[in-house]
Amino acid sequence: MADALSPKPATLRPATLAVTAGRPDHEPDAPLNAPITMASTYVAGGDLEYGRYANPTWTALEDALGALEGGRCLTFASGLAAVGTVLDLVGADSKVVVPRHAYHGTVMQVADLEARGRLRGELVDITDTDAVVKACADAALVWLESPTNPALEIADIPTITEAAHEAGAYVVVDNTFATPLLQQPLDHGVDLVVHSATKYISGHSDVLLGAVCTRDEELYGVLKGRRDLLGAIPGTFEAWLALRGLRTLHLRVERSQANASELARRLADHPAIAEVRYPGFGGIVAIVLAQGALAADLLTHKTKLWVHATSLGGVESTFERRRRWKTEAPSIPEALVRMSVGIEDVDDLWDDLVRALDDLR
Numbered sequence: 338m339a340d341a342l343s344p345k346p347a348t349l350r351p352a353t354l355a356v357t358a359g360r361p362d363h364e365p366d367a368p369l370n371a372p373i374t375m376a377s378t379y380v381a382g383g384d385l386e387y388g389r390y391a392n393p394t395w396t397a398l399e400d401a402l403g404a405l406e407g408g409r410c411l412t413f414a415s416g417l418a419a420v421g422t423v424l425d426l427v428g429a430d431s432k433v434v435v436p437r438h439a440y441h442g443t444v445m446q447v448a449d450l451e452a453r454g455r456l457r458g459e460l461v462d463i464t465d466t467d468a469v470v471k472a473c474a475d476a477a478l479v480w481l482e483s484p485t486n487p488a489l490e491i492a493d494i495p496t497i498t499e500a501a502h503e504a505g506a507y508v509v510v511d512n513t514f515a516t517p518l519l520q521q522p523l524d525h526g527v528d529l530v531v532h533s534a535t536k537y538i539s540g541h542s543d544v545l546l547g548a549v550c551t552r553d554e555e556l557y558g559v560l561k562g563r564r565d566l567l568g569a570i571p572g573t574f575e576a577w578l579a580l581r582g583l584r585t586l587h588l589r590v591e592r593s594q595a596n597a598s599e600l601a602r603r604l605a606d607h608p609a610i611a612e613v614r615y616p617g618f619g620g621i622v623a624i625v626l627a628q629g630a631l632a633a634d635l636l637t638h639k640t641k642l643w644v645h646a647t648s649l650g651g652v653e654s655t656f657e658r659r660r661r662w663k664t665e666a667p668s669i670p671e672a673l674v675r676m677s678v679g680i681e682d683v684d685d686l687w688d689d690l691v692r693a694l695d696d697l698r
């Protein structure tokens with residue numbers, strides 16, 4: 338096996354890292370891919386010891402994702418397991434700044450911890466940099482998500498990170514939408530990057546998995562300790578599938594992004610649509626239907642290729658009206674449909690969508 342903890346040299350470019358990082362050494366008869374190591378325990382005397390502490394298949398995935406983010410990586414049972422482990426870093430009664438339009442599960446975790454007296458949450462409009470900078474003043478942790486899910490707002494990561502660090506707060510970026518190929522927050526001095534690897538990293542709508550990346554060895558150690566103790570570890574097969582998916586991340590992101598930007602351009606002229614939100618990169622587009630929530634619900638049931646389903650970042654195009662979830666932020670428009678653009682032919686996606694949109698009128 339490769340020296341599990343040394344990622345490939347940083348001089349390699351992202352597409353090469355996606356394909357090569359986290360592989361066994363090129364020895365005769367070595368498998369090209371990291372095998373699925375099914376083991377709850379290991380023969381004593383080594384470094385692994387027990388299945389809750391370490392697994393070579395996790396390590397292979399962590400090496401590859403860590404190499405792409407430019408830090409060390411720890412994987413978790415799901416994106417929200419990673420979110421919860423990071424929120425658990427702050428001391429009792431600390432203030433945590435959170436985007437009001439962060440992933441609803443993240444906002445709910447903060448609200449839940451606040452309700453139980455564990456911390457204080459302050460919701461902010463992430464596009465109002467001055468307000469976020471002010472909120473940083475007495476914070477212990479500043480949570481960023483950029484672009485936000487599903488509002489697709491962009492945060493000024495460098496400015497907010499500087500303000501947060503002046504206040505002595507940790508900065509976290511949920512990088513699920515951008516992926517490490519379109520945004521590397523650790524390069525802006527961010528302390529921790531969180532992923533729902535369920536989405537683009539795995540990329541095939543068949544895995545739940547989370548990850549945290551950092552350059553701070555102390556934080557890495559604390560988070561590893563929390564994972565050992567709380568046990569929110571990934572499944573071995575899930576880690577293997579996620580690594581298999583990650584091998585094509587660059588190709589999938591490139592095609593999703595090309596399709597998304599083309600669809601955003603075309604949709605802007607459609608009379609059934611009041612607003613198109615597209616941040617200029619990535620594979621997620623949000624549209625607001627001119628005729629309201631009912632039209633949005635109808636749309637999601639009228640297509641043949643576009644699948645009505647939650648989640649995002651898979652090879653297949655999916656969409657949903659986000660406010661169908663009671664837990665989505667009330668400031669998200671009722672008629673907003675979040676579209677996760679897949680890697681199909683863009684004209685087939687367009688034809689399917691336009692047929693359904695024209696049908697609404």
Ligand SMILES: *Cc1c(COP(=O)(O)O)cnc(C)c1O
Pocket residue numbers: 415416417418440442482486511513514532533534535536545546547
């Ligand atoms: C889906 C998602 C999460 C939660 O991840 P799970 O893998 O579903 O637990 C967190 N953040 C963002 C931005 C997401 O889209």
